[in-house]
Amino acid sequence: MCVDLLCSGVVMLQVEHLSVRYGENIALDDISFTIPRQRVVGIIGPNGAGKSTLIKAMLGLVPLSGGQVLLKGKPLLPQRQRVAYIPQRASIDWDFPATVQDVVLMGLTPYLKLSENLQEKHYTLVNEALNRVRMAEFSQGRIGELSGGQQQRVFLARSLVQAVDLYLLDEPLVGVDQTTEQVILNIFDELRAEGKSVLVVNHDLGQVVKRYDDILLLRKNLVAFGERDQVFNSENLNRAYAGQVALV
């Protein structure tokens, strides 16, 4: 069987009937959507809607109770090293003794053989990534000394050195400064131009939303998914937020 998008090789990610249960609680119920290449998708929904869970479930970090996830037509789990994941900043201990460069170098670990020593080309990759997120001057600084926004940019640089086609970001814009927000949003544009796809868990409904091509509205099930203009309206938002939000 050959369905239009799949055959032309433009499909990046397919999520089919994905469900997650924690005991009796249903966290995500029968989620299905398809993301083509060159799209920046914002995942929007109220607290507890399962936004982070959706990303974690796709990567196998929480067990699925049903459904499957495909990357370029093949199951995603065995090819996880072809996906860049940017976890929430709060998930790690920033007192860990490491420099900015050390953390970005960690992005190469999945692709290096155990016996392989770091070479000049690896450091070049790291420096390029740090330049892209405007953190090059901090490369020898200790990560514990960075501001929240700078830490977020370091995480983004770590995923840029992975050089993969799909980016999954968990709330990258929470509590970051203006500079960082601009840097991150610009990187989304660059990634789109390079033919990659980006999935972003988003926490607010402000101006940032305009930078996404598609919107995925989530409230344990899929409320709406599609191009921003068609999906991001008060009717859908009311369904997602149960009337708790108004578009200004």
Add this chain to the structure above:
Amino acid sequence: MFDLWQVVLKAWNFLAEPFSFEFILRAFASALIVGTLCAVTGSFLIVRRLSLLGLVVSNSVIPGVAIAFLLSLNIFVGGFLSGVLATLALSWLQLKTRIKEDAAMGIVMAVFFSLGIILITEIQKTKKVDLNEFLYGNILGITYPDLFTSLGIGVVALVIVYVLFRQLVLRSFDPLWTEAVGLPANRLHYTLMALISLTVVASMQAVGVVLTIALMIIPGATAYLITKRFATMIKVAMGLGVVSSIVGLYISFYLDIPSGPSIVMVSAVLLLATIFLGPLVRRLPWQALYDRIYGVVVLKDETVPNTAALERADKE
């Protein structure tokens, strides 16, 4: 007149005298092995905030050692398996119940330790075994077979750390991400647990199961204060571990005090010296050293260098 030659000669005698005894030579060799190994695996425990796990594993090797002794098996193997079993019991408690990590550690440690004491007391009824040697070690009583076993275990453990270094560091820093990119996060965790168990069995005869924790944590904690990279931290910790062991042994030899506690006290003095002298060292004009070894920011209320640059960048 002040005779330099006499002083050098006296110092030489002071340093060399212990070595006229072969058992002291073995003790120094053992101290080097144990000091290095404990510092390396202990550094991982510190950055993972699992320091007390060292205590759990070290107390948990006792029943394994006792059972191996009863069955005339290799006590190193018995101790190792027992230590690994304790870490598995720990994970099981956390996975299957709502008991949190700290409580689980207390439970596992107490149960294994009690079992060990019961078994050893049983053994003592028929054979002459010194319980104190298990608990506090006896580095001066180490035999050549024990020394070589300890060396073998140490080499194996260090090679494993060397080969898996990047992945172990990644797993320690960001476990979720490690799993998300498809690396064997769980296997790496249990590898580290096995390494801790190896460290304990390699060290138990030298410093005893009770004090192994000190050699795993104190040099690492000292190094943690003055370094900004984990790779540097491990190297500094190894240096501190070795220095503590050797100086501790000298003190033990000349003052005739137990060697394990003596080694531990020296490492504690080094830690205190770092805390109180660190801020002074910062004032010295050793920029090159300062760049490698972190700015000795040991007291928390001290301002962190480089903040000015950070603020500048934020305003951009």
